[in-house]
Amino acid sequence: MATLTDSRKRELRRELETIVGPDAVLSDPDELLVYESDGLTLFRALADFVVFPTSTEHVSAVVKLANRERLPFVARGAGTGLSGGCLPAEGGVVISLMRMNRVLEVDYDNQLAVVEPGLVNLHLSWKVGPRGYYYAPDPSSQQACTIGGNIANNSGGPHTLKYGVTTNHVLGLQVVMPDGEIVWLGGRTRDAQGYDLAGVFVGSEGTFGIATKIVVRILKKPQAVKTVLAVFDQIDRASAAVSAVIARGLVPAAMEMIDHLTIQAVEDAFNCGYPRDADAALLIELDGLAVGMEGQLERIVEACRDAGARETRTAKSESERQLLWKGRKSAFGAYGRVSPAYMVMDGVIPRTKLPYVLSRVNEIVAAHGLRVGNVFHAGDGNLHPNILYDPRKPGEEERVVAAGAEIMKVCAEVGGSISGEHGIGLEKSDFMPFIFSAADLTLMQRLKNAFNPTGLCNPGKIFPTKKSCVEVGPVAYRPHAIEEKGLAQRF
């Protein structure tokens, strides 16, 4: 890709300003720095421009300009992604959607909302909450991450065990295609005509175009919620309890695992009341009708006890429930207190393989002379090993990356996947062959060609490729801006 001359840059800046307005274009390198990475600070890449459109037409005009100039472009939400997916890997234009953050319409009769992509996930639930509704996908960064970003990554969260991930809640999308054309994929009805283009678009990591209006389902809040913490002296027993609950025909809303190291860190930092000597704890939440809830809770407690739980604690009030969840949700902040840095992994395995894979994860990390804390969506088999390290120690970050690759291989070997919710982005593109054949990748490339034939829309992502244009290597860990503000957790 050719580098823009300063004079050409100034001309393009003026053109972009005529589209989005003079206060909506950044091109000063100092200002661009904020956009050089996402939540995965390992990767950095500078754009030539960042623009802040406020309408679909703005986005379309910017995309058309980028096409004319053969400049790559990438959409960006809050930048909380964890795979480098929104990095301007080959320079060009970052299209920030943070000023398109309105709830355009709520249709309670049809239980749907039409929103702009820059809307913060949690703000939708705030908007519809007073009428007894909520938006179900709840990534742990939901206080900061945007619905548009959730679309790109098909984001999950703790409650996806029962309610599904983003794609299960999206009805339709207005999309600016990679050539600038404005198209609706799906709509307000449950079924679209022809191919499920909205379904294909969700999770395409910004490589199929830019969603500018999004129709999502909103759900009625459950009548009742019960939360229980099951405490185990051996993590294998906690893993067995996950399968035992499922085997008894119960589908909790959430089933989260917190391991010993994480409990220690959380208790040191926040004192949430988890037993420090436990090897692992399961945080299980049931929701639904108030009638019969106690009976279901008893069955869950029984399943945990039978699997070897030494103790179960049921939250008796909303404040007790919030405290139990705080232990789970504040794990990242807590790691920050026991280690100078940590890197979060994301892999998925069949639930029944949990004991084997957790022991393999511990072995792998130990063999690299590192420590790992596990806090994850156990009910879905979605692992999040967090490898603790010190970036100032020479070679340690490389060992983290090497251990991460080995962990992904183990996930692949047991029939799992290399990402459950963080996406492939730049981070894992070279791991794709762990789970996909050349024929699989060829079909995906053809699908990409149908949407994005020039490849200008978010280049360099998902597919195995040389990371030539991106700085990779030992760079000191820096918390993302939103973490520093305490606004969000990482997963």
Add this chain to the structure above:
Amino acid sequence: MPGALREKLSAAVGPANVLTGIELSPYVVEGRTPDAAVFPGSIDEVAAVVGLAANEGVPVTPWGGGAAASVGMPAARAGLVLGLRRMSRLLEHEPADLTATVEAGMTMGAFQAALGGRGQWMSLDPADADRATVGGVLATNAFGPRRHLYGAARDLLIGVTVVTADGAVVRGGGKVVKNVAGYDLPKLFVGSYGTLGVIVEATVKLRPLPDHEQLQAVRFERLKDTGVAVKAIMGSDLIPSAIELLDAAAASSAGLAADTPAGGAVLVVGFDGPREQVAWQCAELARILVPLGGQQTRTLEAEAWSRLAAAPGTARPATAAVMTFSVVPSLVAETMDRGAGIARARGLHSAWAAHAGVGAVRAVLASDAAPHEPAAIATVLGEWREMARAGGGHATLAWAPLAVKSRIPVWDDPGAAGRIMQRIKSQLDPGNILNPGRFIAGI
């Protein structure tokens, strides 16, 4: 079909698994006879058959149980029927993982029976379960009443193996319930009507069988009053597994409430879960519906589920066409009421049923005149389609004689999205051999 191709097909799958001549009668669609019907016994054999057809430019029609064989335009050129009936095994079922992997040719009925033996099910209940295959149900996005709570094929399919038009074997998704690695290929193949690849294996999410299940039928004097009733249910604390709405004609043909007055309707609501939750919900349902005009609440037998899935059915001897609609839930009752009026105004009968909570409506159009006058039939169908479009929905002609299909398109105009669909088709099937001309946007 060239004799050489027939010999190669016989060599690929065995001569006993290549049908020609009179043996093809079960595979005649709209009076058109395929060149041959081929029944491979493995993924490699499917790949070999598709590869041979691709070399000769011979069209391929994937065929499960034939339950949806007449949906869409018939193939423009004769070709091969590729039958999946020999690939009908349950390959893996790990109850603790709530997943199963199955060959595409297994019938839904056999699949559910195998899963049910271990206390689980695939939460999808389309009609014709003893005939429809897993692959066919996925390819046609078929569903039934319980979609209301449990979603459609797109929500359940987590991994898919397909043979593409070039004879390659491609796997998308995986075997785990949560997975964002690569593009979501399962979504691409659900509802693609065999135009992008032949589905040969599927991995799906399962659910535990509920402890208890109950269907409540409530009668309404006027169909138009049921819109408010459906809205009240959806806005309540109830968690129904199904909300079915049938007009008097559909209720009668489904044998559900023969005494429903003309212009009236039956609302059937399903609940499942622990017995005390089901009981509480049934009581709450009556409390909500009685003030809204609901009458004569009664409990239906379990076998009513399959009749609801098939309603309003095509059994009426005078059936002239079947149309399916996708509309927003709040317009379901109005769509049914107005649609019946449109048919009456043209001297035709209709019967309407809906999975009301998800806005999926089905209508059967019938006339006393025999033979049917295709132009009059097409006129009503066109007005129905306009009605759906006006409400932001769309309509598909699910069944009609060719004389009607030639007057009104089977598929509605998908607008600008149609061009993307065409690009996908030409990327994945550049030789246009998979079900050519059958699907939307000329695909």
